[in-house]
Amino acid sequence: MPSTSETLTAERILEATEEVLRRHGPAKATVVDVARALGVSHGSVYRHFRTKAALREAVTKRWLDRTSERLAGIAAAGDRAPEQRLRDWLAALFEAKRHKAGDDPELFATYTVLVDELGGVVHDHIADLTGQLTRIIAAGAESGDFAVTDPATTARAVFQATGRFHDPCYAREWTAPGIGEEFEALVGLLVRGLRAVG
Incomplete structure (x- = not known):
């Protein structure tokens, strides 16, 4: 059990949650x-998170943000051609989801339940991911x-087309x-399909 002399922070609460x-x-x-x-x-916990629902939302957002943050670096990598960034980004998304499902199946199952309960958090996560994809695809359009x-x-279409490789409902297939x-x-x-004809 952690020492009570440590400062109680939102991050410590989320880790414990x-x-x-x-x-x-x-x-x-x-x-x-x-x-x-x-x-x-x-x-003391309620001073940081006013309700159980707020705590669940925050811990779920933190879990989803780990993937978003990892992918943001790839989306912003101007030293790579847009096609390579797109391939790397999609591969990193698939790998991140596979790791979450395979490395800690109990926690993955728990978050799958929470994500179903917290539509707003999921909507924001998907908007962030499709925003990153949009930046990659826009860079490809600008470069020709x-x-x-x-x-x-186009980004939304690519995201939807690759759903089998990142939507948790397909997790059982990820080790096939x-x-x-x-x-x-x-x-x-x-x-x-995205490449310029020429």
Whole structure:
């Protein structure tokens, strides 16, 4: 149990919440469990997060943001051609989701439940990801690498087309034999479709 002399921060609460969710699952995890794990009163937790729902939303957003932050660096990598950035970004998204599902299946299952409950957090996450894709595709359009007139619409289409490789409802398929080849085939098809004719 952490020392109560440590400053109680929102980040410490979120770390403890994640551990409590891993152990108890979303149905049984309570704010009291989080407080107990931190060695504080549940009132101390409520001073940072006014409701259990606010705490769940914050911990889910933190979990989703880890993926967004990792991908943002690829989206902004101006030293790579847009096509390579697109391929790298899609591969990193697939890999991040596979790792989350495979490395910590209990927590992945817990977050899948929470994500279903928290539509606003998911909407914001998808908007962030499609925004990153839009920047990559817009850079390709500006450089003449992609024959695209509406980068935002194209980004949403690419995101939806690759859903099998990042939407948690497909997680069981992510370890299937040949899934990597299927991913590469789809990305190749999409990139060929985006390329400028010439």
